[in-house]
Amino acid sequence: MTMKRMxxxxxxxxxxxxxxxxQKMVADVAKFTTETVDLGxxxxxxxxxxxxxxxxxxKEPLIIVQASPTCGCTIGDYTKPPIAPGKTGTITxxxxxxxxxxxxxxxxxKFAGVDEIKSITLxxxxxxxxxxxxxxxxxxxxxxxxxxxxxxxSKPTLNKSNNN
Numbered sequence: 176m177t178m179k180r181m182x183x184x185x186x187x188x189x190x191x192x193x194x195x196x197x198q199k200m201v202a203d204v205a206k207f208t209t210e211t212v213d214l215g216x217x218x219x220x221x222x223x224x225x226x227x228x229x230x231x232x233x234k235e236p237l238i239i240v241q242a243s244p245t246c247g248c249t250i251g252d253y254t255k256p257p258i259a260p261g262k263t264g265t266i267t268x269x270x271x272x273x274x275x276x277x278x279x280x281x282x283x284x285k286f287a288g289v290d291e292i293k294s295i296t297l298x299x300x301x302x303x304x305x306x307x308x309x310x311x312x313x314x315x316x317x318x319x320x321x322x323x324x325x326x327x328x329s330k331p332t333l334n335k336s337n338n339n
Contacts, residue, residue, distance in 0.1 A: 201293045204233035205286060214299035217272045218307040227266040227295050229284075231258040238287035242266045245281045248273065249297065253284075272301045 212225035231237035236257035244251050248271050254264030268282055277300050284293040302310060 198291075199289045201284075201286065201289055201291050204231065204235075204237055204289060205293070206230045206232045207293075207295065210294075211296040211298060212268075214270065214297060216307060216310055217270075217299055217301050219272055219275055219301050219303055222269050222271050223299070224267055224269040225297050227268070228263050229254075229258070229266065230263045231260050234260055235288075236260070237264070239264060239266065240285040240287050242268075242282050242284045244268065245283065249280045249282070251282050266295065268295075268297050270297055270299070275301050275303055 206229070208228040208230075210227075212227065214223045214225060217223050229237075229239070236259055238257050239253045239255075242251045242253040250269045250271075251266065253266040258264040266282065266284060268280070270278070270280060278298065280297045281294050282297075284295060286293075
């Protein structure tokens with residue numbers, strides 16, 4: 176076997192090994208407490224912020240390279256220093272709530288050494304000031320009603336003492 180053939184064989188074997196090497200997936204290195212945060216009912220024009228907690232489940236420090244919103248109505252930020260194995264970091268997303276409607280907004284998250292991109296979601300409903308105020312009043316009335324029903328249905332407790 177000539178030297179040229181041997182070098183080509185080793186090169187081909189090396190390339191094949193690299194191509195078939197197992198890629199790290201997000202599920203191998205990071206676990207989110209939740210991948211969707213429901214911000215609920217928001218008053219138009221009042222920004223709301225959600226925090227996503229990510230735990231490093233890998234054996235090496237986890238680095239968040241980017242956490243980018245997919246639209247201009249959301250601002251994202253994230254833990255910059257490496258996250259030690261077993262520790263947590265955060266990704267925050269602030270939604271500006273300018274447009275009335277239901278919303279589903281996504282952030283794409285990229286971790287160092289992982290080819291896969293992870294998508295996390297903010298969801299909720301933006302209400303006009305009038306509709307929001309009306310919803311708050313109705314919701315408060317419902318809570319008071321539920322509390323009254325609970326207290327009417329609860330049985331009184333007796334305090335027993337051991338007086339000998």
